[in-house]
Amino acid sequence: MLRFAxxxxxxxxxxxxxxxxxxxxxxxxxxxxxxxxxxxxxPEVIRALEAQYNLDxxxxxxxxxxxxDVLQGDLGPSFKYSGRTVNELIAAGLPATAELAMYAMLVxxxxxxxxxxxxxxxxxxxxxxxxxxxxxxxxCMPSFLLGPILVLVFGIHLEWLPVSGWGDIxxxxxxxxxxxxxxxxxxxxxxxxxxxxxxxxxxxxxTARAKGLSEPLIIFKHALRGGLIPVVAFLGPAFAGLLxxxxxxxxxxxxxxxxxxxxxxxxxRDYTMILGMTVFFATLIIxxxxxxxxxxxWLNPKLRQQAGGDS
Amino acid sequence: xxxLDVNGLKIYFHTRDGVVKAVDDVSFSVDSGETxxxxxESGSGKSVTCYSLLDLLPKPPAKIEAGxxxxxxxxxxxxxxxxxxxxxxxxxxxxxxxxxxxxxxxxTIGEQLIEPLIYHPDKARRLxxxxxxxxxxxxxxxxxxxxxxxxxxxxxxxFSGGMRQRVMIAMALINEPRLLICDEPTTALDxxxxxxxxxLIKQLQQSRDMAVIFISHDLGVxxxxxxxVIVMCEGTVREAADTESVFYRTKDSYTKRxxxxxxxxxxxxxxxAEVGQPLIEVSHLKTYFKDYSSPAARAEKRxVKAVDDVSLSIQRGEIxxxxxESGSGKSTIGRSIMQxxxxxxxxxxFNGTPISGLSSSQLVPWRQRMQMIFQDPYASLNPRMTVxxxxxxxxxxxxLANSSNINQQVQQLMDDVGLARASMRKYPxxFSGGxxxxxxxxxxxxxxxxxxxADEPVSALDxxxxxxVLDLILDLVERHNxxxxFISHDLxxxxxxxxxxxxxxxxxxIEQGDTEQLWANPEQEYTKNLLxxxxxxxxRSERARLSS
Numbered sequence: 021m022l023r024f025a026x027x028x029x030x031x032x033x034x035x036x037x038x039x040x041x042x043x044x045x046x047x048x049x050x051x052x053x054x055x056x057x058x059x060x061x062x063p064e065v066i067r068a069l070e071a072q073y074n075l076d077x078x079x080x081x082x083x084x085x086x087x088x089d090v091l092q093g094d095l096g097p098s099f100k101y102s103g104r105t106v107n108e109l110i111a112a113g114l115p116a117t118a119e120l121a122m123y124a125m126l127v128x129x130x131x132x133x134x135x136x137x138x139x140x141x142x143x144x145x146x147x148x149x150x151x152x153x154x155x156x157x158x159x160c161m162p163s164f165l166l167g168p169i170l171v172l173v174f175g176i177h178l179e180w181l182p183v184s185g186w187g188d189i190x191x192x193x194x195x196x197x198x199x200x201x202x203x204x205x206x207x208x209x210x211x212x213x214x215x216x217x218x219x220x221x222x223x224x225x226x227t228a229r230a231k232g233l234s235e236p237l238i239i240f241k242h243a244l245r246g247g248l249i250p251v252v253a254f255l256g257p258a259f260a261g262l263l264x265x266x267x268x269x270x271x272x273x274x275x276x277x278x279x280x281x282x283x284x285x286x287x288x289r290d291y292t293m294i295l296g297m298t299v300f301f302a303t304l305i306i307x308x309x310x311x312x313x314x315x316x317x318w319l320n321p322k323l324r325q326q327a328g329g330d331s
Numbered sequence: 332x333x334x335l336d337v338n339g340l341k342i343y344f345h346t347r348d349g350v351v352k353a354v355d356d357v358s359f360s361v362d363s364g365e366t367x368x369x370x371x372e373s374g375s376g377k378s379v380t381c382y383s384l385l386d387l388l389p390k391p392p393a394k395i396e397a398g399x400x401x402x403x404x405x406x407x408x409x410x411x412x413x414x415x416x417x418x419x420x421x422x423x424x425x426x427x428x429x430x431x432x433x434x435x436x437x438x439t440i441g442e443q444l445i446e447p448l449i450y451h452p453d454k455a456r457r458l459x460x461x462x463x464x465x466x467x468x469x470x471x472x473x474x475x476x477x478x479x480x481x482x483x484x485x486x487x488x489x490f491s492g493g494m495r496q497r498v499m500i501a502m503a504l505i506n507e508p509r510l511l512i513c514d515e516p517t518t519a520l521d522x523x524x525x526x527x528x529x530x531l532i533k534q535l536q537q538s539r540d541m542a543v544i545f546i547s548h549d550l551g552v553x554x555x556x557x558x559x560v561i562v563m564c565e566g567t568v569r570e571a572a573d574t575e576s577v578f579y580r581t582k583d584s585y586t587k588r589x590x591x592x593x594x595x596x597x598x599x600x601x602x603x604a605e606v607g608q609p610l611i612e613v614s615h616l617k618t619y620f621k622d623y624s625s626p627a628a629r630a631e632k633r634x635v636k637a638v639d640d641v642s643l644s645i646q647r648g649e650i651x652x653x654x655x656e657s658g659s660g661k662s663t664i665g666r667s668i669m670q671x672x673x674x675x676x677x678x679x680x681f682n683g684t685p686i687s688g689l690s691s692s693q694l695v696p697w698r699q700r701m702q703m704i705f706q707d708p709y710a711s712l713n714p715r716m717t718v719x720x721x722x723x724x725x726x727x728x729x730x731l732a733n734s735s736n737i738n739q740q741v742q743q744l745m746d747d748v749g750l751a752r753a754s755m756r757k758y759p760x761x762f763s764g765g766x767x768x769x770x771x772x773x774x775x776x777x778x779x780x781x782x783x784x785a786d787e788p789v790s791a792l793d794x795x796x797x798x799x800v801l802d803l804i805l806d807l808v809e810r811h812n813x814x815x816x817f818i819s820h821d822l823x824x825x826x827x828x829x830x831x832x833x834x835x836x837x838x839x840x841i842e843q844g845d846t847e848q849l850w851a852n853p854e855q856e857y858t859k860n861l862l863x864x865x866x867x868x869x870x871r872s873e874r875a876r877l878s879s
Contacts, residue, residue: 231419231447246437
């Protein structure tokens with residue numbers, strides 16, 4: 021298992037290098053720069069700023085020195101938030117985003133798996149159609165619509181929950197978690213329904229029935245583990261996506277997370293911020309994909325033993 | 332009254348295309364210590380009949396329309412779900428056909444074994460985990476699992492096919508059922524393993540005085556073990572009597588046809604092998620694969636010697652049979668000759684020209700001259716291509732036909748393999764198993780090859796269909812002047828079709844000879860055992876064979 025992980029991490033190095041290079045040259049080839057603002061700034065000021073951030077050097081030299089910094093884990097200074105580094109900015113936004121991601125994932129897993137399993141137990145009946153239609157709705161419903169609806173209903177009409185904020189009033193984390201988790205819950209419901217249907221049609225489920233086991237035992241002990249493998253494969257990229265922050269949800273509920281940095285960095289031509297966020301996000305995707313692959317391996321005894329041979 | 336009395340059972344499947352009468356007015360009974368065999372081809376309703384007894388059919392589409400199944404005075408078909416749970420595993424147990432798919436791959440076999448004990452529907456009879464484990468290990472020992480204590484925590488994939496079926500049997504017996512249903516329990520197993528498993532079931536039945544229902548398509552197996560036989564066809568019972576009456580005195584036309592279809596005796600066609608330069612010459616062939624089976628094997632970079640130093644030759648016009656049990660390397664030899672797997676060392680020559688080591692583009696002209704027929708036509712035909720496309724592709728690719736005469740050539744092929752021209756635009760799923768194998772055979776002979784390697788071409792087919800396809804193959808060999816390598820685990824089939832036979836065991840060629848000579852005087856111990864293990868479709872001689 022360890023060898024497997026190590027191999028996969030080695031493969032990640034060229035991937036990251038390509039991501040960094042492509043992003044670097046793309047942002048630099050976009051018209052404008054971090055210091056071209058609406059207001060006219062004296063050229064000597066711009067020149068001084070560019071010298072300060074090494075932007076007056078040839079592009080390839082900038083590229084080499086950026087790579088060198090990234091290797092040491094330094095994502096450079098932000099061009100727009102003067103005096104702060106990209107590392108600091110990500111560190112400032114990450115806790116809120118990570119917490120929100122965790123809650124959203126929890127919501128998604130609980131709702132998604134229960135809906136999927138329920139639906140798979142009685143396919144093509146109301147017990148299947150209802151949760152699956154809801155899941156379809158959940159996938160179609162964008163968070164910029166769902167968020168405000170939830171706020172209107174539970175925040176303003178019923179006055180059960182706060183409408184925005186993060187950690188200020190008890191319960192203010194519930195609505196954002198549901199808003200962000202719903203879409204993922206819907207995907208997970210569909211994946212777990214498919215996985216469970218597949219497993220429930222297997223011969224070994226018939227064996228379990230023939231042994232006289234009760235239906236809950238068959239579902240939870242014999243079927244669930246195999247049925248959730250598709251969900252596990254989806255968890256990695258999904259969690260990485262959540263950790264990248266959601267601009268929409270964080271804006272609606274005024275959460276000091278990472279999401280807004282993405283959008284602002286792009287508008288600002290904040291080269292190091294764009295690059296830093298991209299590197300951060302790419303690393304997350306690689307790491308979490310690896311984690312979910314390892315989890316899937318661990319769930320399957322046959323694959324687990326084969327992979328075990330590598331370590 | 333018998334232990335189980337089934338009367339007037341009717342099970343219909345209500346599908347979108349109408350009602351299918353899967354089981355139509357079936358009656359039988361079986362008593363303690365007795366073995367009833369239910370014989371039939373695929374789709375005869377034999378499994379559906381038995382699954383309905385334990386409520387294991389998917390409902391819908393299945394619906395029990397009429398009938399009773401009295402087990403010890405209680406009707407299994409109308410009892411409550413709670414009562415059914417008590418019957419299952421406790422009074423009635425099932426051994427399924429394929430132990431690989433019937434055991435849960437995610438749970439250790441030990442855990443699966445003790446489940447009926449620790450979750451017993453009758454709470455008073457539940458055992459503790461420790462007591463259940465002890466009982467399970469004893470039983471594993473009894474069914475012949477060596478070192479049962481250590482094997483208890485293994486997963487199904489860590490056992491061989493025969494050992495897996497032993498685990499299945501132990502699982503079925505763990506609550507001492509009074510009725511054991513065996514659904515083709517040896518069909519997925521090699522013939523020597525089959526003999527062991529049948530013997531084991533027999534012993535366990537006698538020591539426990541169980542009633543056994545034995546579902547099978549193999550009349551040889553049935554002849555040896557059954558007290559009574561019912562023959563089913565398309566949902567109805569065609570014949571029901573004691574075993575000897577069914578085999579020796581049947582009046583039913585279908586049963587007669589079934590008995591006649593069993594390949595028996597020697598090849599009736601003359602040996603057409605030519606002398607002189609062999610068409611295929613294989614010398615010191617070694618095909619090794621990397622061993623991924625266990626962590627240790629991987630770490631040490633061990634190799635599986637699938638084919639280990641095999642030399643053979645095939646004369647032009649000859650039908651060469653290649654027999655062996657699963658894992659003996661017989662398929663790998665076929666694929667190595669076809670250059671479908673990279674060989675480790677040795678050489679393969681076609682008509683005197685070495686073809687091993689050629690690049691795939693250099694092989695193209697040779698591919699036209701040698702073709703392959705695979706075991707499962709459903710898996711080896713492209714489901715998105717019509718028969719026409721499947722047959723036309725090799726003709727056009729090898730430039731054997733052009734747009735003006737392709738239709739006519741494909742029609743000719745359809746005629747050759749006995750398919751209706753009208754079904755040319757149909758897809759594989761619209762055909763039956765036998766017809767699909769005819770398509771595969773048509774595709775193989777399309778390029779007018781000199782050599783055909785047939786890898787278990789009739790193993791997936793019912794016995795009556797198998798007989799037709801074998802005759803088709805023999806007919807085509809003669810008409811198209813083919814040379815053939817016929818790979819099979821079924822010794823009777825090989826005897827029926829081949830001029831000469833090679834016996835493979837663990838990647839090594841252990842014996843070869845002219846078919847009849849080999850059958851009469853096998854030299855190697857392994858070959859003797861292999862030949863001895865073939866069940867005979869004749870109750871008297873089969874029982875004599877078993878008791879010897």
